[in-house]
Amino acid sequence: MRKRDVSCSPTAGYTFSNKRTMAVMQFWSPNRPDTPDIDVDAEEFPAQSALVPADSVPGRSLVIVIAIMTFLAALAANVAILVADASVEWRSDIAREATVQVRPTPGRDIELDVATAAEAMRKTPGVRDALVYAQSESEALLTPWLGEGLDLSELPTPRMIVLKLETENRPDFDRLRMELERVVPNAVLDDHHVFIERLGDMARAAVATAALVFILILAAMAVAVASATRAAVATNREIVEVLHIVGAADAFIAQEFQRRFMALGFRGALIGGGGAVAFFVLAQFLARRWRATGGGEQIEAMFGDFSVGPSGFLVILLLVGAVATLTGYLSRYIVLRHLWRLG
């Protein structure tokens, strides 16, 4: 770095690092009054103004848009997590049970068949217990389809046996079917795999939809940021031109816009992310209060107790950071592309 002499003297006047310029500048004010010694470094200098003025960027509207988008994205991400977690629980609950259906067959004693089948199942490794549904309980299962008040005693109502399975040591269902067919030919085993697969498909579809919504929200936010950046560049065209003329590189100019937009993005993301956290805390609180009601049970069966847990809050935190970074870098890219076109 070149040596600078910034000493001042009331009689000799200034000397200056840029001696060539300062020698010339003496012609500027030949009658300049003596200037007292001033320690330049000790003067109070306010913080440097941003080169992109705050009021030249559509800041407030952009912050609102980013806040809403971040809130919706956090909602979509956490709903996906809730559904994925809930579906694991549904499938695990269902997989812990299997059902044996004993059909009434002419010439066979159904009570004997049910007892034989239940006994055979209890002896099978992996089956913890076999609960026999009484005739009345089996008929009650048909009530939602056939209505109440009907005399079902004349109908050949199948009898149900619910098998409670061990979670660690699951039975071999093929062997179980063969054994069942041997002892009670008119009994059918349902291991619920079709239902489990359907639940899995449904959960995957729900998660994929939430992920798609999440991506669309981020895309919409990116479009809003890009549009605001273009507007800001257009508004600050003269500033960009002056910066170019004094020798600013494109990267320097883009960085100034990036700084401004990243700050806006962070503010918006913080508001939206904070809103999402508040929403889930409130939803969790309300879900616990409504748990006793019928509707509350349905919602809990579907989504659990709205407890997003540490992973959900971590996702929101990451989302806030990602949105701020995305906003900054996207605006940088837009400005660089604009300047490259100008060049």
Add this chain to the structure above:
Amino acid sequence: MLSFENVGLRYGVGAETLRDINFQIAPRSFQFLTGPSGAGKTTLMRLIIMALRPTRGLINIFGKDTAALSNEEVAETRRGIGVVFQDFRLLDHLTLYENVALPLRVLGREESTYRAEVTELLRWVGLGERAHALPTILSGGEKQRAAIARALISQPKLLLADEPTGNVDPTLARRILRLFVELHKAGTAVIIATHDMTLMDQYEEARRLVLADGRLHIFE
């Protein structure tokens, strides 16, 4: 230092605004660029600072063909050129200090490394007390001096001034000219675009580049 060879410029599909422009600017030289209003003085200045690209011809600045420069190289080349605009082009949201410091700030230098330099230059142009004022409250003369200080702060090899006396009174105009002459004597190549004959008559040693009908005529 600067040369134009058969340079032509056309806006859109019309006739050429500038045609067959040939000249060279030597280091430590002084020239007036003159001609009637609308002759293309400002356009020629914009070609020199690479704010415009010529339709044809070759422009060479500091030994580099401007057509072959990347955006980064253009920025680097511009740092060797100080420009004073007729309308000053000060940024209204920055203080005078920040405006003058702009060429150093865009280099990525820390503010503390140039604070003394900028402050002293502002004092020398008589704006020491106005360092933290915004350009919007300054007179035309003060803005002119700030614009000149901004052009000089990075010690350019070439100084361009577009109608630098267009907004000031005759006394200040003489002082501005005197400043440019001294800068030239100290080693800077100077080009002053003006149609002020009185101003040109005050420094008859200067070369005159006269633009008329899109062509350049040189009077040594």
